[in-house]
Amino acid sequence: MSGIPAAELRSLCVHAGGHEILSGVSAVFHPAEIAVLCGRVGSGKTLLAHTMAGIRRPQLGTVRLNGHRVAMIFQDAGHGLIGETVMDDLLFAAASAGIYGNEAKTRAISLLTETGLEELSERYTVTLSGGESRLVAIAGAILSGAGLIIADEPFVNLDWPSVQTVLRSILRLRDIGASVMVITHEVEKVLAHTDHLLVIDSGKLVLNRRFTREEDISDPDRSILKNAGIRIIGSRKEQSWL
Numbered sequence: 747m748s749g750i751p752a753a754e755l756r757s758l759c760v761h762a763g764g765h766e767i768l769s770g771v772s773a774v775f776h777p778a779e780i781a782v783l784c785g786r787v788g789s790g791k792t793l794l795a796h797t798m799a800g801i802r803r804p805q806l807g808t809v810r811l812n813g814h815r816v817a818m819i820f821q822d823a824g825h826g827l828i829g830e831t832v833m834d835d836l837l838f839a840a841a842s843a844g845i846y847g848n849e850a851k852t853r854a855i856s857l858l859t860e861t862g863l864e865e866l867s868e869r870y871t872v873t874l875s876g877g878e879s880r881l882v883a884i885a886g887a888i889l890s891g892a893g894l895i896i897a898d899e900p901f902v903n904l905d906w907p908s909v910q911t912v913l914r915s916i917l918r919l920r921d922i923g924a925s926v927m928v929i930t931h932e933v934e935k936v937l938a939h940t941d942h943l944l945v946i947d948s949g950k951l952v953l954n955r956r957f958t959r960e961e962d963i964s965d966p967d968r969s970i971l972k973n974a975g976i977r978i979i980g981s982r983k984e985q986s987w988l
């Protein structure tokens with residue numbers, strides 16, 4: 747994958763219900779990075795994700811994807827599954843990467859096996875639990891070859907092994923060069939692996955910071971997080987859930 751940004755947001759303003767919800771949001775997302783977007787309930791995170799994915803148009807400003815395709819894992823992940831069965835869904839995802847037939851099926855089966863989902867292969871997607879839907883959606887994102895993957899609240903209502911499965915999938919997406927944006931209230935679950943932290947408060951970006959792998963969060967940044975309603979305890983390294 748090229749070094750060209752996976753997404754560039756320039757001065758985005760987005761309205762919903764007749765009000766300006768997002769104001770002047772500018773940010774750049776790089777390939778092979780894990781960005782985490784956090785902020786209070788109702789601060790505009792999902793609206794920003796939908797604007798980046800092209801589901802919603804900004805009133806002002808631009809989203810540039812530089813030819814990258816976007817895969818969106820919705821807050822309610824079941825909404826994003828389009829296949830009748832899990833295998834159908836994964837074959838659709840592979841097709842969007844130009845992979846068909848036996849090769850697509852082999853890749854889908856091996857991905858399901860790696861993520862412990864092989865028993866779900868022929869299940870109707872409407873019968874999946876919330877956590878299962880999310881894991882299938884993430885497997886689809888891996889197969890789709892999308893350059894930008896946005897996961898809206900991927901850790902909600904999961905047991906620890908499933909949090910680990912989601913984390914491993916996110917790390918794998920970064921390894922294959924994708925830009926991953928994780929929206930979460932459970933920042934501690936992904937903080938040890940975060941390259942880029944964005945905090946939104948009342949529709950404005952109040953923190954947009956990149957870290958090296960070794961770097962901890964500075965005290966001024968901790969204050970910004972606290973003021974935006976996000977509680978971080980301990981160092982970044984202490985937070986690994988793997």
Ligand SMILES: Nc1ncnc2c1ncn2[C@@H]1O[C@H](COP(=O)(O)OP(=O)(O)OP(=O)(O)O)[C@@H](O)[C@H]1O
Pocket residue numbers: 762763764767785786787788789790791792793794
């Ligand atoms: N279609 C709509 N009509 C009216 N208001 C809307 C609409 N969509 C979003 N909003 C409002 O915009 C604000 C931002 O919503 P958004 O869903 O982006 O929040 P969020 O940060 O994702 O919150 P959460 O953490 O609860 O998921 C909220 O106050 C929400 O009520």
Ligand SMILES: [Mg+2]
Pocket residue numbers: 791792793821898
């Ligand atoms: Mg949301």
